[in-house]
Amino acid sequence: MNNQSKKLRVILNCAIFAAVTAILAQVEIPLPLIPISGQTLAVGIAATILGSRQGALAMVCYAAIGAVGLPVFSGFSGGPQVLVGPSGGYIFGFIAAAFITGLILEKTRFTIPMALIANIVGMVVTLFFGTVQLKFVLDLSWNAALVAGVYPFIVVGLIKAYLASWIGITVRRRLVQANLVNVKKEEVA
Template sequence: MKLSLREQLTAAIFAGVIAVFSQIIIPLGPVPLSLQTFIVGLTVTLLGRKTGTWAIIIYLLLGLIGLPVYAGAGSGIGAVLGPTGGYLVGFLFTGLLLGTLLKKVPLTFFWVILANLISFIVTLLFGSIWLKIANDLTWTAAMLGGFLHFLLPEIIKAIAAGTIGVLLLRRLPEKFLSSK
């Protein structure tokens, strides 16, 4: 996957934006409620699959090398292997899926919100599976605590990311954004 210098710089800037939004959290036990999925969705909505996914990869790598960019200033391999690791890994698949879906649908409010919601559900599934393994939970406990508990906030975030994304896509000059 080859990116132009502009796309690389845009991905790096948005990785920083993801890191900032990741610090906006509400602690709710082992998995906090944060704005990570919102900003991941908005990033991919604006930048497309290629550049948006690179922004997510850069963000994940920044945390892996020890910079406190994950939710609650988390970082390192311990954060990835801990209870929230599945959500972090899920962001990568969310970016790929969301970017792919957005290439196939009209960029209307309905379709962009729906694509964000479907992609956010992928993050929740990755997170719940990882939560089950990391905390040795039953499937019921993992799905209740890692999926259902976050479903309503993710619906709200999908609506926000899709709405803001469509509004910005309609208003920003096309040269600002990467190729979809």
Template sequence: MRNSKTYSLTLIALGAAIIAVLSPFTLPLGPVPITLQTLAVGLIATVLKPRETFFSVLLYLILGFIGLPVFAGGTSGISVLFSPTGGYLLAFLVGGTLISWALNRVNYQLVPAFVVNILGHLVMLVLGTVWLKFVTGASWATAFTIGVTPFLFVEIGKAIVVTIFGLAVIRALQNSNNYFTKA
């Protein structure tokens, strides 16, 4: 049975909602806070296919840019894009889609899925840090110290949670809809 466009749109909206619900939870840590955004992006990327992942993140970004308080700490607006953390938001599109695409290639096995999630989270960190460097005018060393170093172990922890929980969700839903039949 082929999945309907309505089903796909529902998954996209649900993915955006998951990111929006988890985004307000932040732990301030200098200009870049620890948030649950990357956990949410990793989760939807693990469970959804690349197309739905991309459009879920895009919808989330659009909602935030038009003024809904869905970004970290309840912020919103296009000005967030031009802030030091704006690059992390844009990196969600790339990192999330890459995670989803790569997971389809490794057939959702536990260890490869974990490696894919770690690499995807690192992509988001690196892209966000590049943006941080150019927006703030910081040196590469300073940008790396602010934008990557404090988050390495946190992102590894998120990747563990996302991999275990995401694969469990896929296995639980495999019998309910062929969309979740991976491999």
């Protein structure tokens, strides 16, 4: 495969997973400050399938599309005000979480148990970014920020981490067989 084909594949992968994230963002359970949405499931799937760089790049694309005003964030919202608002930290956290989740898998193995560990770490990263911004934007105490920005998401986050691991590894294995993703040598054995 030539260099131009590789670049095109990266662009397409990022566009596909930015779109998947936008779609899953609309699957939400409303809560008082921050809704539970399918965005973090998409982040985990993207990182598990694409790895650190492409997974993070897909989330950068997602954030950029939303920042210019397209309604891709939860509740069909968009615009820079979302990124600087109470939920913006979670969106920035998606980028870091995708990178870290993918990096853990690249440094270990692309297996469901390792993907689960990596996705749980990614969940913690997302919750950290989100809670810090929530605290400062709404001028909350740390305890109030944790109550609003972390505790409601733990159980659902663990379920999404498992689903992202299972879906991501299953799809990745098929893409490896079809030679459609960059792979480590051990994965093709």
